[in-house]
Amino acid sequence: EPLYLRSLKITERSLGTAHRDFATVLTDYAMLLRKMHRKKEARNLEARVRVIQAKSGSDPARFQVDWRDLRKRDKR
Numbered sequence: 001e002p003l004y005l006r007s008l009k010i011t012e013r014s015l016g017t018a019h020r021d022f023a024t025v026l027t028d029y030a031m032l033l034r035k036m037h038r039k040k041e042a043r044n045l046e047a048r049v050r051v052i053q054a055k056s057g058s059d060p061a062r063f064q065v066d067w068r069d070l071r072k073r074d075k076r
Contacts, residue, residue, distance in 0.1 A: 001036075004029040023052040 008029065011022045026049050033042035 001029075001032065004032060018052055018055060020052070020056055023049045023056075026052075 004025065007025050008022070011019070011025050015021055026045050030042040030045040030049070033039070033045065
């Protein structure tokens with residue numbers, strides 16, 4: 001986690017918070033938080049990523065599927 005936080009600071013200083021590479025680091029950090037069972041924090045970061053992607057016109061989330069959502073659907 002400390003390495004992700006450091007990476008975020010470096011990326012923010014060098015590229016700004018609206019850059020797609022900053023969004024990529026945020027996404028990776030959110031994945032780490034999910035693995036650490038810190039889902040609320042992860043969701044907050046993912047929301048920030050969506051805002052950045054919407055402003056930049058790139059939204060790779062359209063092509064991503066969270067397998068946990070698929071499992072929930074199968075159990076219904």
